[in-house]
Amino acid sequence: MAGKVDCEKLCPLWPCEDPSEFKGVWVVAEADENGIHEASLQMLTPARKIAEKLGSDVTGVLVGYNVKQYADEMIKYGADRVIVVDDPAFEMYAPDVYGDAVVQLAKKYKPEVILVAATMRGREMAPYIANTLRTGITADCTDFDVDEKTKDVLLIRPPFGAIMLAYIKTPLRRPQIGTARPNVFPLPPRDDSRTGEIVEEKVEPRKPRVRLVKRQIIPRSEVPIEKAEVIVSGGKGVGGPEGFKLLEELAKLLGGVVAGSRKAVDAGWIPHEKQVGQTGKSVKPILYIAVGISGAAQHMFGVREAGVVAAINIDPEAPIFKQADYGVVADYREVIPAMIELLKKAREKGSLEEVLAATKQT
Ligand SMILES: Cc1cc2nc3c(=O)[nH]c(=O)nc-3n(C[C@H](O)[C@H](O)[C@H](O)COP(=O)(O)OP(=O)(O)OC[C@H]3O[C@@H](n4cnc5c(N)ncnc54)[C@H](O)[C@@H]3O)c2cc1C
Structure with a gap:
């Protein structure tokens, strides 16, 4: 010393x-x-x-x-x-x-x-x-x-x-x-x-340098990403806010929430409080679906504690496929609507297995 x-x-x-x-x-x-x-x-x-x-x-x-x-x-x-x-x-x-x-x-x-x-x-x-x-x-x-x-x-x-x-x-x-x-x-x-x-203990409270003007409790309509069990996360590859609406629909059907990469946040498609990664939040969902996310180290840092990571990416060489448990090489604009449709049908029928079996037959 x-x-x-x-x-x-x-x-x-x-x-x-x-x-x-x-x-x-x-x-x-x-x-x-x-x-x-x-x-x-x-x-x-x-x-x-x-x-x-x-x-x-x-x-x-x-x-x-x-x-x-x-x-x-x-x-x-x-x-x-x-x-x-x-x-x-x-x-x-x-x-x-x-x-x-x-x-x-x-x-x-x-x-x-x-x-x-x-x-x-x-x-x-x-x-x-x-x-x-x-x-x-x-x-x-x-x-x-x-x-x-x-x-x-x-x-x-x-x-x-x-x-x-x-x-x-x-x-x-x-x-x-x-x-x-x-x-x-x-x-x-x-x-x-x-x-x-x-x-x-007792301490002498110092005079605050800020003055409280108004206190407003903002109601949360959904669980914060750090507590969510299912996350559908979008990156630059989602292409815009419209794409995020699709992700939102899928997340709702899965009982989860939407999150995103820094590029998606920087583009203004999703708020910063939903950013996953080194300068965002660390999450620990059971299922993390990464859509149009390349898998940069700074992003994957926030997913270390996730259970299953599934990636949808158009590029078979995307680094995320090296770290994901499941990968789909495809345009998300084809995959996500198909998933939404399956899940909606499963809801109507009450069983995903039945819908999958029927899909295989046709
Ligand atoms: C100090 C530092 C801290 C950082 N912190 C963070 C952080 O906290 N979180 C974070 O996320 N990043 C962070 N970054 C940025 C990070 O390095 C990456 O730049 C960022 O994660 C890339 O975001 P992305 O994967 O969305 O975009 P990109 O790397 O541009 O990847 C887009 C992907 O979308 C795919 N794609 C394109 N179109 C489609 C389609 N139609 N369907 C399916 N796939 C498609 C592409 O093949 C590509 O793989 C940090 C960087 C630095 C230097």
Whole structure:
């Protein structure tokens, strides 16, 4: 571990720290009136791995109003202790207000590692925490490990191309902060017999720099792609919004939702919240149907946890066929309407097998 001299060379304006004073792995969780975010519970999986390698323990951190009720949930999923700041002053979320509460706790308890799920809030809050604590942050990690010699945490993520992996360290500063996107790590097994300590804390809420003008809850008509069991995903090959209407029809018949590649998002055919991949979302459906998607590494990164991947592509050389479980080399404008027709008939008859048998006979 680097000493005081190295630290001063790094930045004379930042006070030197003694890394040996920092202990424990934190998961800063997100909770509101809808409960604790599943992505925060997923972060307990890498937290436990790091803690075991460091011979340390795992602490959950909950900041908000009416959030104490979720502390036990974090313990059941693997936290040894949960620090809770439950205060009406935190009823409205603001990144600097919540982030500052975590900063105050971190200054008091000195955790060695802080992990945050890269949800919308996590993406705002984690850099605020890192910057205020004058430490490093690695966003969108796909794995974490510990350097056996130095005991620094290795924050692992694909650099821009996703072809190799970068192993990033924060050797001179503490805490070491990393985020990971939802669904990159599995939910740890829930153990109802686990018990742990719940520590109630008070912090001084800072004045928010944003003012709430209006709060509007936008009703979701369908499940978000990260929770969908069936996804029909379209790429550049779909050719336009009209094509996406076909995909939508198929997705509905299969009880699923539509998603897309970055090129489809960039073309404005589908909103960004439905983008799958390295700069989109990671999904874990039972069935992923990729339509007019070439299968670039950055796209396939988001499909790692999918059960069955089926590809429809006009080009037999498309890289997606190397990774898909099933492939159809054809124009999707022929395949998808045929699938829709089959499924509609199956609905009428109540059996897909019967319709397929009749189709074979004709
Ligand atoms: C840092 C970085 C991050 C990125 N993050 C993401 C990300 O999160 N998600 C993502 O998706 N991409 C991402 N990309 C972009 C990625 O590299 C690819 O450019 C993108 O995934 C390609 O999208 P596509 O497959 O829709 O289009 P294309 O690569 O253009 O493929 C279109 C496919 O459609 C097929 N096709 C054409 N017409 C038909 C038809 N009628 N029927 C059937 N098939 C047809 C073609 O044969 C072709 O294979 C990222 C890139 C970088 C550099």
